[in-house]
Amino acid sequence: MFTTSWHSVNLTANECIKCNICTSYCPVAEVTDRFPGPKYAGPQSERFRENGQPHSPDRSVDYCSGCRVCNEVCPTGVRIAEINARARAQMVAEHGIPLRNRLLGRNELLGRLGSLAPHLANRSLHNPVSRLLAEKVMGIARHAPLPRWSETGTLHHWLRRTAAHRRRAERKVVYFHGCATQYYEPFVGQAAVLVLEHLGYQVIVPPQNCCGLPLLSNGEFEAAERYHRGNVARLAGFAWAGYPIVGTSTSCTLTLKEEAPELLDRTDSGTLALKQATWDIFEFLRERAQAGELPTDFRPLGTDAEPLVLPYHAPCQYRAHRVGKPALEILSWIPGVAVRESLARCCGIAGTYGYKAEKYTIAMDVGQELFDFVRSQGPGVRLTACDSETCRWQLEHGTGIPSRHPIEVLAAAYGLYDLEGRRPVVE
Amino acid sequence: MGTPAAGSPGRIPDLLVIGAGLAGLMAAQTGADAGLSVRVVAKGMGATHWAAGTVDVLGYLPTDDTPVHHPLEAVERLPEDHPYRRVGGAPRVARGLARFQELTQALKLPYVAREDGQNWWLPSPAGAPRPAYLAPQAQARGDLERKEPLLIVGFAGLRDFYPRLIAENLARQGIQARAASLPLNLLTPRRDVNTVQLARTLDRPDPVERLGRELRALARPGERIGLPAILGLERHLWTWHRLEAITEAPVFEIPTLPPSVPGIRLFQAWQRHLLAQGVRVEMGMAAIGFQAAGDRILWVETESAARPLRHRAGRFVLATGGILGGGIAAGPDGPAREVVFGLPLAVPTERRHWFRPRFLDPAGHPLFQGGVAVDPALRPVDPRTGQTIYTNLHAAGEILAGTDSIRERSLEGIALATGAAILPAAASP
Numbered sequence: 124m125f126t127t128s129w130h131s132v133n134l135t136a137n138e139c140i141k142c143n144i145c146t147s148y149c150p151v152a153e154v155t156d157r158f159p160g161p162k163y164a165g166p167q168s169e170r171f172r173e174n175g176q177p178h179s180p181d182r183s184v185d186y187c188s189g190c191r192v193c194n195e196v197c198p199t200g201v202r203i204a205e206i207n208a209r210a211r212a213q214m215v216a217e218h219g220i221p222l223r224n225r226l227l228g229r230n231e232l233l234g235r236l237g238s239l240a241p242h243l244a245n246r247s248l249h250n251p252v253s254r255l256l257a258e259k260v261m262g263i264a265r266h267a268p269l270p271r272w273s274e275t276g277t278l279h280h281w282l283r284r285t286a287a288h289r290r291r292a293e294r295k296v297v298y299f300h301g302c303a304t305q306y307y308e309p310f311v312g313q314a315a316v317l318v319l320e321h322l323g324y325q326v327i328v329p330p331q332n333c334c335g336l337p338l339l340s341n342g343e344f345e346a347a348e349r350y351h352r353g354n355v356a357r358l359a360g361f362a363w364a365g366y367p368i369v370g371t372s373t374s375c376t377l378t379l380k381e382e383a384p385e386l387l388d389r390t391d392s393g394t395l396a397l398k399q400a401t402w403d404i405f406e407f408l409r410e411r412a413q414a415g416e417l418p419t420d421f422r423p424l425g426t427d428a429e430p431l432v433l434p435y436h437a438p439c440q441y442r443a444h445r446v447g448k449p450a451l452e453i454l455s456w457i458p459g460v461a462v463r464e465s466l467a468r469c470c471g472i473a474g475t476y477g478y479k480a481e482k483y484t485i486a487m488d489v490g491q492e493l494f495d496f497v498r499s500q501g502p503g504v505r506l507t508a509c510d511s512e513t514c515r516w517q518l519e520h521g522t523g524i525p526s527r528h529p530i531e532v533l534a535a536a537y538g539l540y541d542l543e544g545r546r547p548v549v550e
Numbered sequence: 551m552g553t554p555a556a557g558s559p560g561r562i563p564d565l566l567v568i569g570a571g572l573a574g575l576m577a578a579q580t581g582a583d584a585g586l587s588v589r590v591v592a593k594g595m596g597a598t599h600w601a602a603g604t605v606d607v608l609g610y611l612p613t614d615d616t617p618v619h620h621p622l623e624a625v626e627r628l629p630e631d632h633p634y635r636r637v638g639g640a641p642r643v644a645r646g647l648a649r650f651q652e653l654t655q656a657l658k659l660p661y662v663a664r665e666d667g668q669n670w671w672l673p674s675p676a677g678a679p680r681p682a683y684l685a686p687q688a689q690a691r692g693d694l695e696r697k698e699p700l701l702i703v704g705f706a707g708l709r710d711f712y713p714r715l716i717a718e719n720l721a722r723q724g725i726q727a728r729a730a731s732l733p734l735n736l737l738t739p740r741r742d743v744n745t746v747q748l749a750r751t752l753d754r755p756d757p758v759e760r761l762g763r764e765l766r767a768l769a770r771p772g773e774r775i776g777l778p779a780i781l782g783l784e785r786h787l788w789t790w791h792r793l794e795a796i797t798e799a800p801v802f803e804i805p806t807l808p809p810s811v812p813g814i815r816l817f818q819a820w821q822r823h824l825l826a827q828g829v830r831v832e833m834g835m836a837a838i839g840f841q842a843a844g845d846r847i848l849w850v851e852t853e854s855a856a857r858p859l860r861h862r863a864g865r866f867v868l869a870t871g872g873i874l875g876g877g878i879a880a881g882p883d884g885p886a887r888e889v890v891f892g893l894p895l896a897v898p899t900e901r902r903h904w905f906r907p908r909f910l911d912p913a914g915h916p917l918f919q920g921g922v923a924v925d926p927a928l929r930p931v932d933p934r935t936g937q938t939i940y941t942n943l944h945a946a947g948e949i950l951a952g953t954d955s956i957r958e959r960s961l962e963g964i965a966l967a968t969g970a971a972i973l974p975a976a977a978s979p
Binding site for chain 1: 822
């Protein structure tokens with residue numbers, strides 16, 4: 124198995140002063156007795172997981188959703204969510220892993236298989252009988268918001284189709300799209316490419332792997348490490364050459380920046396180069412804005428009298444970057460948009476957590492805070508915005524209102540993108 | 551939930567506050583009141599989440615174990631380098647407290663002072679009378695100088711509140727008190743909850759009605775009912791008033807072991823209030839470095855997942871706390887250091903001089919009296935030369951030298967008085 128070493132993550136347990144602030148903000152502990160809270164499952168149980176100790180005191184850490192709210196509020200800097208992720212890996216090593224979790228961890232494989240025949244895949248999966256079967260046989264919650272494979276081709280199909288129209292420029296940026304954009308929501312990638320080109324960049328989209336986060340969350344560290352090595356092999360060269368690597372999926376970019384290196388204890392130069400070159404797209408755009416290089420040729424998306432009211436939720440995986448809320452800042456510069464900031468802690472889905480039958484209700488209960496916030500913004504709300512794909516699906520599931528990536532909103536403000544139809548204005 | 555203030559690309563805030571405890575929030579509020587654009591960055595939640603939720607201004611003088619009754623009158627008896635004296639003495643302290651009281655009215659969490667300017671004596675979670683200058687209304691109802699007998703009610707299975715301990719301790723000190731316990735499932739079907747989760751439960755009408763009916767049956771005529779401080783998180787006043795209406799008795803809150811519901815209420819309401827004025831409070835951002843040119847700070851850097859994040863501003867406030875808050879750190883072998891700017895500290899350099907031999911020494915420990923020395927504008931100075939170090943950096947709260955605020959019971963008072971004094975007269979309108 125992957126051996127957990129005496130690494131800084133585990134050592135931060137010593138910083139815990141038992142103040143229980145994490146427990147007070149943990150969205151999962153608030154709705155269920157199955158999770159006793161971050162302090163208990165993390166730094167406290169860590170005492171029993173030291174070298175030479177046989178195993179965790181109990182299995183409750185499996186109910187940690189990995190949302191990282193605990194890290195955010197901890198006054199002493201304990202890496203609680205990472206301690207928990209390592210504890211789950213240890214549990215998987217000792218007790219094995221259910222087939223369901225193996226499957227959910229393999230987003231890239233699922234995406235690729237379904238994309239071979241997306242119509243067929245969607246029809247076979249997205250019907251009540253299949254979903255009931257999937258719940259009974261596999262434990263995948265039948266009402267959980269699973270995505271649909273793109274029936275108009277993957278992002279790479281679009282890039283090939285439009286290759287002649289793509290901007291060539293001296294300044295280059297690498298785009299990390301992640302599995303969801305490639306197979307389910309290529310339009311998010313299209314919006315990202317269009318915006319980056321609008322800033323004057325040539326966008327390079329090299330072959331890439333899943334970032335490995337679904338595997339890390341499900342405790343399969345060895346398999347995650349294979350993906351991570353693949354990404355280092357394919358992307359570190361760009362980082363060494365000085366190209367920024369920009370992503371639209373906040374959890375993928377967090378994994379490249381921090382989760383994979385930290386959890387997998389990887390300190391090789393390629394991992395480090397990739398970590399330091401990776402940006403969330405709005406983090407990158409804000410930096411461009413500070414340098415005076417963000418175009419402000421926005422067209423209004425509403426009027427002063429009737430603005431586009433846009434409830435915006437910064438996903439917990441985004442807040443874990445510790446870069447603030449750059450998407451919120453930039454969206455608020457667009458005329459005719461009234462951004463309403465959610466202070467909800469988590470939408471509940473937490474990657475693959477809310478797909479699991481035994482956790483679906485917990486995930487929906489956690490998300491209630493966010494759903495209530497969206498509803499409180501009035502009946503005129505047509506769209507919400509959120510940077511993370513699974514969170515958008517959960518938001519749509521919980522509110523019935525369509526959700527968009529902020530980059531789609533920005534692309535629309537530049538007149539490049541149809542926000543309703545989710546496609547470029549010009550192919 | 552607020553709407554962010556309209557900004558423009560690349561705009562640099564006038565004021566960056568580091569730390570989101572009471573000192574940092576008050577500094578941010580003071581900046582916003584003066585019309586400045588303000589941003590707050592903090593490593594994690596501040597001391598509001600630990601403390602009792604009262605504003606202690608002065609309970610004891612540094613050299614004296616007899617309690618202080620009139621904190622504002624006693625300010626002039628403090629040493630000259632005490633933060634209260636530094637900001638200009640009692641009038642300036644009173645001004646900071648008045649602004650805070652006015653603010654808590656707006657937050658619908660009003661804090662009250664005694665009319666005679668004396669400290670309240672309120673029951674601690676161990677049943678000891680403790681001095682506090684401003685108290686949330688629901689805590690002030692537990693005033694131990696009033697004569698009505700007390701009924702302390704807890705919940706079986708709640709780990710952070712022990713009614714019997716409180717009542718017995720109070721009774722030993724001649725205060726008429728008895729204890730009672732209610733089942734936890736009166737409030738929630740959960741088996742394992744903390745005080746904050748219970749407080750959220752008591753934002754809803756049904757559990758409040760159920761609790762009110764049980765309390766009404768328990769209380770004898772003339773008794774005041776003391777409960778753990780869990781009476782609502784977002785709708786505290788409503789919950790508290792409703793319980794008093796159902797029971798037809800005075801109901802008061804006693805702080806619990808941390809986390810502190812009264813402190814969290816205040817923090818969350820204040821954070822929303824600031825956000826509505828365009829002031830963002832960013833959590834999870836630990837300040838780790840800075841850049842200066844000569845005697846001006848240009849920017850502060852916070853740690854992030856991949857690279858330091860730069861925060862430029864015109865003026866900076868250091869409100870990172872003392873040893874407990876993490877603003878001052880010491881390794882096992884190194885000297886104590888200020889963690890963001892590496893400011894020189896007024897602390898004995900040699901470790902063996904940090905502590906007196908007895909843990910509860912009445913004179914306190916030199917380490918806790920140490921901190922950042924400041925000029926009258928609260929700008930850090932070199933403690934040896936008295937020279938101001940940076941012209942656009944101010945310090946507020948527990949990081950300041952010249953006070954052992956936990957012993958003095960002056961933690962919140964110093965935070966508010968110094969947080970309100972960060973702007974030199976020229977920058978205030």
